[in-house]
Amino acid sequence: MTGETARREAAEHLALALVGAGMQRMASRTLAAFLFADKESLTAGDLADELGVSAGSVSGAIKMVAQMGLIERSFVAGSRREHYRMRDNAWTTLYSRQHSIIDDVLSAVERGVDAVGPGPAYDRLTYMRDFYTFLLNEVPALVERFEQQRREEPRP
Amino acid sequence: MTGETARREAAEHLALALVGAGMQRMASRTLAAFLFADKESLTAGDLADELGVSAGSVSGAIKMVAQMGLIERSFVAGSRREHYRMRDNAWTTLYSRQHSIIDDVLSAVERGVDAVGPGPAYDRLTYMRDFYTFLLNEVPALVERFEQQRREEPRP
DNA sequence: GCGAACGTTCAGAAATTTCTGAAGACAGGG
DNA sequence: CCCTGTCTTCAGAAATTTCTGAACGTTCGC
Known part of the structure; x- marks a missing residue:
């Protein structure tokens, strides 16, 4: 059974492995959230909900992973919010x-x-x-x- | 002129680069000290002098780099102190x-x-x-x- | 055995990193 | 214009990491 809980736990586990590889904690959790999301793109709000952290933390984390070239802005029609998606590479x-x-x-x-x-x-x-x-x-x-x-x- | 000061600065600089690569600060400085030493082996006391830190810090750092397999004990005739040397690999x-x-x-x-x-x-x-x-x-x-x-x- | 030299351990101090939350900037709709 | 929802910034709180120094082992010479 591939429940929501199992998915989140797997995501957190992967985030920890990335921390072990030298990435910062919040950036790792953010990247893992993108990886495990069953949508093509996420907003800052989605991430704050998913990770249970403040908007400030999300803002900083997005900036980091975007700077690393791991995610990019994704323009979604009919939405005023900023969407981001993982880059293929x-x-x-x-x-x-x-x-x-x-x-x-x-x-x-x-x-x-x-x-x-x-x-x-x-x-x-x-x-x-x-x-x-x-x-x-x-x-x-x-x-x-x-x-x-x-x-x-x-x-x- | 390849003075002592230039040598130490280069060692500290390399230690910083290793920190950037994910190694812990004291372990990096210790490894750099071994790398730059103009002897085949160093003792804990040598390291404390060279790095200007407490014996406790040196003890912990040696344990780390030894655990990583980067240095090894080196038995030196006529010396009671523990000597360590960088491993070739x-x-x-x-x-x-x-x-x-x-x-x-x-x-x-x-x-x-x-x-x-x-x-x-x-x-x-x-x-x-x-x-x-x-x-x-x-x-x-x-x-x-x-x-x-x-x-x-x-x-x- | 005793003392001296050396090394280790560990509790707590100090420094650093990480997170939050409140204040503010910005864009678009009304 | 002003209002609302969204995002960013940043000072300080919280957590974590790192270093020290004092107490304790160990080993060897005497």
């Missing part, structure tokens, strides 16, 4: 955030390589630099590979 | 933590797929499941590829 977008994180770490490492003379630290730093350089190339390639694969075998 | 280990995070998210998604009936939510969830299943396979393969590449071309 939300998950690959979320994963691609890795890329900028890796980039930040790599910059810091390169600065470190410049700051130390030869010795054990230099060796460790260059090793680390090699690995993060590798990742910086491979992470976008990974996402590209998924998208291509999905294009080839549409829907089973 | 620290960076691939750190990156591989992704794997268990992805696994957690995927479990939550699968639970969601079971909890909802056919509809938009079901479609979104199965899409997400496909992507995270893909990642779960590919992330370890990526690390493996790096290690193999490194074995083939030892050191330029």
Whole structure:
């Protein structure tokens, strides 16, 4: 039985997993609400009801997930309220955030390589630099590979 | 000129980048201290001096990074103190933590797929499941590829 | 055994993050 | 215009995380 309660619990559970992955609590709950919603779009009011939080919290959370490129405005005829919907590429977008994180770490490492003379630290730093350089190339390639694969075998 | 100050600043900067990547502050600073140290191993006392924090903080941080598999005990002849050193595979280990995070998210998604009936939510969830299943396979393969590449071309 | 050096634990202080709710901005209808 | 419904902002409350420091173990030299 796929009841409403089970659906909400599953949504909260997923939100927690996203928190574990580094997302902020409210943003995670919001994203999960979009994911589990049986409509194409939600309004801020829908979210406040669904999550049981204040309008202020919803406003902040929407701003965050919109900024991350995971949801977008959706114009619905005959409604004055702002509707939002999950973007199709939300998950690959979320994963691609890795890329900028890796980039930040790599910059810091390169600065470190410049700051130390030869010795054990230099060796460790260059090793680390090699690995993060590798990742910086491979992470976008990974996402590209998924998208291509999905294009080839549409829907089973 | 690769002075001591530049080295410490670079270490703190890298620690911040690691915090951005989701690591805890003290664990990040500790790992950076190991990375930048011009010795093979450090003691808790060395770390407390280097980082300017209490012994208690160091103890907790060492426990964390050791638990993550990034450093290990190193037995040094003629020293009563506990020495620790960075493991060679620290960076691939750190990156591989992704794997268990992805696994957690995927479990939550699968639970969601079971909890909802056919509809938009079901479609979104199965899409997400496909992507995270893909990642779960590919992330370890990526690390493996790096290690193999490194074995083939030892050191330029 | 006793003392000294080192490390760990943990209760609480301090800092930080997160959420709320009230005030206000904005758009459209009447 | 003013009113209503909707959304945003922001100061402060609440919750959470992080760090400290003092008390307690442990180990080794003597």
